[in-house]
Amino acid sequence: MKVEIQNLTKRFGQKTAVDDVSLTLTSGVWGLIGANGAGKTTLMRMLAGILTPTSGRVLCDGADTRALGEAWRDMLGYLPQHFGFYPEFTVADYLEYMAALKGLERDFAHKKIEELCDILSLTRVYKNKIKKLSGGTQRRVGIAQAMLNDPEVLILDEPTSGLDPGERVRFRNLLSEFARDRIVLISTHIVSDIEYIAAENAIMKDGRLIDVGTTEQLLRAVEGKVFTALVPDGLLAQTEREVRVVSLKNEGGGRTLVRYVADAPLLRGSEMAEPRLEDLYLWLFKDERRQEDV
Amino acid sequence: MFRLEIKRLLKTRSTIVLAALALAASVFFAVNFVLDDGKSVESRAYLPYTNGLEAIAYLKGIFEDMGGYVTPERIEEMSRFCDEALSTYQSFDAMPEDVFDRYVANMEVLSRVSYGDSDYYQRRNESIEYTASQVPNEAVAEAAAELNSHVDEPFYWEYGFGSSDVGQTWNICLFVLCLIATVIAAPVFSQAYATGEDGILRCSKYGRGRLARTKILAVYSFCTALFLICAAVFSGILLLAFGPDRSSAQLKISQHVLINLNMNEALALFILSGLLTMLASISLTMWLSSMQANTVMVLVISAAALALPMFADHYLDYPVADWVRLLLPGGGTGLQNGMYYELSNLRFLAIGSFAIWTPFVMLAVPVVETPVFALLTRQTYIKHEA
Ligand SMILES: Nc1ncnc2c1ncn2[C@@H]1O[C@H](COP(=O)(O)OP(=O)(O)OP(=O)(O)O)[C@@H](O)[C@H]1O
């Protein structure tokens, strides 16, 4: 099972949202990382077939997915970044409806729905109207929907946003089990999510794919560029302006441990640190404004 | 899938409210008609009843043995009776009750045949010929004469629900039903676009053509069922109150009706035409709905399309007005247009030497438009990209 993205480009008027992206996806969890507006959603929408590319194509085991049509959608599970529900539907109604749309047998569908609701902690709200559920719960309903048909290709656009830490852990476990012989593509800003579950990562910037590889491979780029230093609280504001700060941790005694990325140690008393994906992210997107959820 | 789609329609509170409203409207129009129009007869003879049901009971009595073919001889006979009754008693008050009743009954029938002109059938043919010749196209006069030559004389008259007002009342009721069906159909696609539900739906195996087809069929089925129930309620109330009516449409709707049609058949024709019109209207609505996410906008445009034929006659000239009125999906309904008016108005659509009576057009247009709009809806939905 192999999905090849070939020279995919999407332009909205003057704006090139996805710029000549080529990537071959094989079994496993793929993380798609990039700042706001990098083109992750646009790329995923083209993969799912709800957006026509300006040029380029997507092949599934050699066949153009646009030509495959129904057959492609049959092996696809998709959760958009923004989605809604029919206001009068309960979780049960909705999942039953989606199962029918995915062509599942009724008995099989019921078993599958029960199973997914159990894993995604939806059993308690099964009879509730979706409209009245919390944002995180709605997203879990969305995830359940995407996984109903045991998709061979699962595309999840920011599935973890809005999930509480407990649910996030359960979700990670669910995915790593699920992805054994399937392709799962997840976009997220929550780098730690990907760090734990994604075998391979693809990094997008301004519509282009700038790097692809396993976490270890990618981290080599920031090897020796991550430092920690203790800084007196009084200098904190100035420090934040001078270096690319990854995290701050109050150490007490009027001092703060600053973790930052830079080509060379910039602060007095800096010590090299073990790089993490988060560091890489900030390194790659050092020109961009810092996002709140990073 | 179809079952779930219907279930989804039925789960929508607004749909249920609208269906109830449609039913209430049918009952209201029918009951109102019985109570109001039951009191009067065309001849406007004095009737001492304030309640339609009492009047109907009285009229049923006096018309008991009036049913039959209205031959020239009978016309003459009835005229003679009325003249004599009037000259003998000078006023209604002076007439004995049985004479008055017979007078009312005879006058009512006579009112349908130019008040006792024994040349009625001749006059009718002349009137058709004259009206048809007003159009500067000979094909029209020819077509009218051709159609009229197949109309059987003499006409039949009996007491029943039929009167010119039943057509108008049905017309208004139909307009309300069409509006309600439009409101039901408007969100079918646009709501999913607006809520963002669409992205998920269209990525599922059957989320494209099959979903579109299922949604369209579900709306058709629901609206047709609702329509038939409402039409059954409407005509049921009329039939219960007045009884059926085998009278020729020429005597109860208009002398210009150009086919053999009794009032029972006319009612069925009104309902059939209404159903087709409704289907065409909601097909247009669904097409608009598949184009954009704004349900309100869909509604406004659909309602405008439904109302447009009403204004066509006011603001456009012949023959453009006729074309506009008949080709729009809502042509079969409106306050001043609909099957009843087409039957009465003796109009033709003419292309060169070919002329066709507008009631036929009114039936044919939605039969063509409905599948065309449905296919367009499906295509538009499949191609839609947010
Ligand atoms: N329908 C559209 N019309 C015009 N421009 C669009 C459209 N969709 C996306 N864009 C533009 O394309 C670019 C990429 O957007 P996209 O949503 O793919 O980014 P993203 O990586 O998913 O961002 P985020 O992290 O905020 O979700 C943005 O600049 C956006 O403004």
Ligand SMILES: [Mg+2]
């Ligand atoms: Mg996005």
